[in-house]
Amino acid sequence: MDLNQLYTELILEHSQNSENKGHLDHANCTERGHNPSCGDDITLELVCRGDIIEDASFTGSGCAISQASTSIMIDLIKGKSKEEAGELVNTFLSMIKKELNDYDKLEMLEDAVAFQNIGNMPARVKCATLAWHTLREAITKNQ
Amino acid sequence: MDLNQLYTELILEHSQNSENKGHLDHANCTERGHNPSCGDDITLELVCRGDIIEDASFTGSGCAISQASTSIMIDLIKGKSKEEAGELVNTFLSMIKKELNDYDKLEMLEDAVAFQNIGNMPARVKCATLAWHTLREAITKNQ
Amino acid sequence: MKSFDVDRIREDFPTLSQLVRGKALVYLDNAATTHKPIQVIDSIRDYYNKSNANPHRGAHHLGVLATEMYEKARDKVREFINARSSKEVIFTKNATESLNLLAYSYGMKHVKKGDEIVICISEHHSNIVPWQKIARLKDAELKYLYLNDDYRLDMEEVYRKITDRTKIVSIAQMSNVLGTVYPIKEIVKYGHSKGAIVIVDGAQSIPHMKVDVRDMDADFLVFSGHKMLAPMGIGVLYGKEEILESMDPFLMGGDMIEYVEEQNTTFAELPHRFEAGTPNVEGAVGLAAAIDYLNKIGLDKINKYEEELTAYALEKLMGIPQVKIYGPKDLEDRGSVISFELEGCHPHDVSTIVDTYGVALRAGHHCAQPLMKFLKAPATSRVSFYFYNTKSEIDQLIDSLLKVRKWLGYGS
């Protein structure tokens, strides 16, 4: 994987000036995710009404990859139902593991497709997937 | 070291038909010596009067080298004073370690000179020295 | 033996072609440790020349390579023993460490006062001494399974000794002294029916026969790489995931932690939780190369060939009137380890004398003193084969044994 593909403008923008970073006033679901081996540590905040994720944000610290991945994920799930969000998580993780055979599905990941080849950098996979695992936790706990 | 030098008639005779093997009626000093890594296990019996080792014998089991070395040692120390016996032990052990510079001293070891080159067979050194260490123990304890 | 070309195989083992005191080496001490094929030695060199790094800790190229090679080796071991998940495969330094890990991390936690630990009288010291400690500290009882006159284990003895109070059964699949192969599957089944966990010491079996942990249903399996062509310093502990999860960590330090605070630590997931400190990647890589080598030949072929060697050796040895065999005299449930006594000749003298003819065999208690006492033999001579040995080497063994008697002054 080329640095060109990794540290794109999109990813740098999301990692350094994310509009999704900060606290939400009315969060009713928060979930912390961390990656002990590299120290990435994020907290997702969600405002859920019924089945719908109305708003989302995150706080915490980590590398550009983990920060950008979190921010891009949040853009994607805002306004989605929990089920849809869960489906997005599955799709993202399959993509990373290169187990996604149905290429049409890639499209629904929108900007998150930027991490498509992170599997070629095994040391960074955990950075890219942290937010998504954390979201899955949050959704499962709040069924 | 050649087998010719090791399994000599002298040594085989001493290991298989030792006249020094068996119990003494009036032993007043016995000492067990063993070699856990190879299982040699002997017990020295001494009849001491004052400073003199009047009689000696051994029981136990072990390889030809340990049995012969014990028997030859007993021949050598019978009738000697404890001090002389101690001196013999030192001389024998120095010979084995190839630290004996005074070659005249070799003579006093008589038949025990047969073990002169056992140092070339590191795995068998302990067999040859077992009896001598045991005798030293016995003498030190009975000062 | 068409498809098994031992001459070809021997070319892979540079050690075997060396001369000892001018005589061709006849190495018959494989139960102690085996020699290494060039494929394994080269794998070590290649690892150091191309990919050496501390795994799991580096995002740089070599760190990633080393991590991959280490984890691939783990997966190769998993496949070799047919474990469910590579989380169940823990690398240690040898079988001894694996057994001690179990004693400290399982035994200390789960054995209580009045419980029983059952082992066999033929265990290696590594499968005895750790349990003595647990039994003493926990006020539990260490019980022994004894063998029948045929050097085999009757299931009646198993039924007698394993009771509802038995918490741990730990037994070698194959004795390193007698060559006996024990009915592990039945023992595991009976142990489980009594609520015990069963540990299988595969140090002597794994190198020679297909072992399937799921089929035998063992809770734990331990073995050493160096007895199966791999480098020294690498061993394996297999454990069922749910039981490993229930255990306390053993060695503590780098790589086995999640969060360390000044006074508290949380631990990493399996298998890392049980692997503290910089792992022996070289050893794991070498073990993977060894497994590849064994697989390429095929354990079934190896097993069959070794059976032929064992049959031949037993026949020849029993042809010497002064030889007494300690162990089963037929091929049923026995491996390629043969212990014997040559009448009137102490095993250490035997070993010194045959060594001058190039023949390497083992003399002593073979780290099994309780068995030696049980056999009433202070020491035995032992030969143990691997698939690179030959019948003509057995002929040399027999020739040299006949000479032993001459050297020790007996008529021929």
Next chain:
Amino acid sequence: MKSFDVDRIREDFPTLSQLVRGKALVYLDNAATTHKPIQVIDSIRDYYNKSNANPHRGAHHLGVLATEMYEKARDKVREFINARSSKEVIFTKNATESLNLLAYSYGMKHVKKGDEIVICISEHHSNIVPWQKIARLKDAELKYLYLNDDYRLDMEEVYRKITDRTKIVSIAQMSNVLGTVYPIKEIVKYGHSKGAIVIVDGAQSIPHMKVDVRDMDADFLVFSGHKMLAPMGIGVLYGKEEILESMDPFLMGGDMIEYVEEQNTTFAELPHRFEAGTPNVEGAVGLAAAIDYLNKIGLDKINKYEEELTAYALEKLMGIPQVKIYGPKDLEDRGSVISFELEGCHPHDVSTIVDTYGVALRAGHHCAQPLMKFLKAPATSRVSFYFYNTKSEIDQLIDSLLKVRKWLGYGS
């Protein structure tokens, strides 16, 4: 640097001349593990090709050879650290095992309720987590020595923390994060005056400087072979004979016993009592070859050369305005490990980016999470040199660091 020919030295290390993604490898992760010279790699091959056997157990030729090589390696280590007797040198698999051995065999026996164990905040997890366990089990207190603003340890802090209740002081001679070299001799002296024993973790110091256990009077010293040119899977525990004698065995099994009966065991003499199971002879032989290599060059020359590299690197790094150094900024009492932060750039991104330029450095908590918390840095970047590194490699490092900022979207 006349007599120190680094180009010549680099020829001994095949790994160093490899390309990573088309770029020359610049390996600056030596505190994690070092590369191996051909002399060490060849010693492994030669060992397996000519003398492989299970030591201490065989009277045959190869068994004797392997035993001799193993014990000679032990004596070489003894000489290297100037121990009195080779009984005081115990082979383990790494520094982590050595420290755990001390925790289990010394700590469990000698630490009592209300006692204190004192370590430094910069310890590696291997020198923290085992002591947490002992403190918890024994109801003792684990106390930390904190550093001053200069990342150094004031003796006042030592006087404050070590008290009459302190039983164990365990401290790394050199920090694997900060590079700080601590005043070990004074600490040992003060610890002894309070009746404590002092353990020195030499994992980072031994590879780079002359360490004399008699001069520093440490009770124990631990280190790992793989950080000093030797193979993985071999470590050392040095201990004063009389203290080792007072300790319980740790791992139990073959080779560490004297007599084993069904219910009881007596143990072998030092050093074997602490070495259970088949030892890693290959590792010991490789360690001996590594020591020979270091001695041939001379630790004094190595030390001097590394000091030059460190000075150069510190100067260059501090020339980048966005760099913050974690650790002493001058050469006094510091080794060749440098941790730093590049403003606005997370260490993991730094490491990924410089890796594409062939530069291998380390990012993360370096197995020292309590220190990271103390430093208020979740992670740092770390470079660490060995005597085969060069100034031009440092230039490459600096170049690549400048590119990191570009990649991450900052003006240069």
